[in-house]
Amino acid sequence: MKATTPRSILLGTAALALSLLAIMPARAALQVDITESADGAVPIAIAPFDSSGQTLPLDIAQVASDDLESTGLFDVLDRDSMVATPSDPDEVNYQNWRSASVDNLVVGSAEANGSGGYRIRFDLLDVYQERSISSFQLNAGGNELRDAAHTIANLVYEKFIGEKGYFLSRIAYITMAQESGGLRYRLIVSDYDGYNPATVYSSRDPIMSPAWSPDGSKLAYVAFDVDRGRSSLRVQDLASGNIREISAREGINGAPAWSPDGDALALTLSYRGNPEIYRYDLNTNQLTQLTNNGAIDTEATWSPDGQHIAFTSDRGGKPQIYRMRRDGSQVERMTYDGESNQGADFSPDGDKLALVQKSGSGFRIAVQDLETNNIRIVSEGPLDDSPNFAPNGQAIIYAKQGRNNELATVTIDGETKTRLSQSGEVREPAWGPLGY
């Protein structure tokens, strides 16, 4: 059985990442640490890839191993514990791997393809059946080895988990650092694991609320202009850097959320006197008011079918999550647990909400099942914020505030956590689409 990854897909994502880098290289990459992991993970080993004596600029097997390990769904064998380093199915002594309790083994190689890139092939082996389950071949440009490694991890992930892997996806986030000229805010886009960070927009004034367009080509966000005394909500095209101003009205221009078809934004405006949620049609520039209430209404999130918008409102006294139809009708309250609930994000399948719940122990990330309304707290607090589902719905990225202002991910069962940190403050993560 032979599957081939289409080259064009791989090239597409890599080219976009590179054009971003060209805008302005950001300084430090986020560092990833796995802080908690679950039992019952798939045991697997990825042997170092053979490169016919050449030194590859990237350790493909290690990057793919880190991808799988970070999900908590795989128990990846350390390289130091490997009994051998085969690169071809014929070289594998299955007995040895069975003794090391490795059920699954990936072996592969990468060789120069003569045009500056690499031809990569690899096999996924079943150690007990002593045979190859799948073998793959893909081509990567000279600077695409990291994406190639993520692609390998995606293929392995999908084989065992049955969902698409998110290792080619990207995240956006805001950093704030004290620099010689004063505070500096940056909107940064990086690979999902913090690599290849690129500054999309930078300012001495606050930047907020990045939101990915569904196709991953644009970011909506809020930028303040302190000297002019205003904020603006804009959409920036990542390939060209072009900025389109959506609203710079008096008062709030905030909380952008893309409709699933990418044709509209839900946003919060207060120019008529009170924070209300509006729908802005990106094709016609038409603005439609959706809420009309003396309370605060903000933080819209669209259901994946585009029919509903959930949002935060304090119309009942404390902030809670409500849901309305896309035209603003049929408002109903969704959350009753804890003291208050804010900042909801719909899961990609529409079955769950991630939100920030306030209770006696502070602000923590919670996942609410929309069928049973059961709530599971998945973070420790005390000041967690900005939950955002991974594009395959299996994990949530969020921000931690307080002592360490950093990002974290957690699986939706709360079992496995990773930390993404760098010097200075990192916040407001937004997880982009799958990327392939």
Place this chain on the structure above:
Amino acid sequence: MTNQVGRRCALAVVMVLAAFALAACGGNKNLRDGEDLPAAGMDGGGDQGMGMQSGRDIDVRGLEGIDPEDRSMFTDPDNPLSTRIIYFDLDSSAIPSRFSQAISAHGRYLSEHPDVNLRLEGHTDERGTREYNVALGERRAESVQQALVLSGASDSQLSTLSFGEERPAELGSGEEAYSKNRRVEFIYTK
């Protein structure tokens, strides 16, 4: 219908401010008594902490719209006009009564100087979600705007901008920093 509730709520705040009593709009936004709050007129402090240094910021940026001859009134600690930051209690947009003199003084100054404009910049502490805090900061700025109008300022002289938790006067987590960050700053613009 819900809109009317909102208006009534806003009206209640206005009346409370007129009387400078301690109250808030809505049952859950009541003041918490006994909180340790900074004294009236205290600003962020030029070299405290690592925040926005709002003390200096507000003396430079905040007075650009004031005739240089008048500026000393706004910096003289014995003049109520020198109080140009209003601090708020947790989850509240009601103006504490100790700021009544300052509100009156600014309202009178604005009514006597119809060419002067004032921007009210609202802020919150870091707890809660960021966009909700932008809305909460806006509500605080609106609350000060209504009080100034009652003290003689014209709506057309006033504007609001909320930064939510994005421009803390003091960085750090804890009630001491939080109480300095829940504020509305007076920025007199040209």
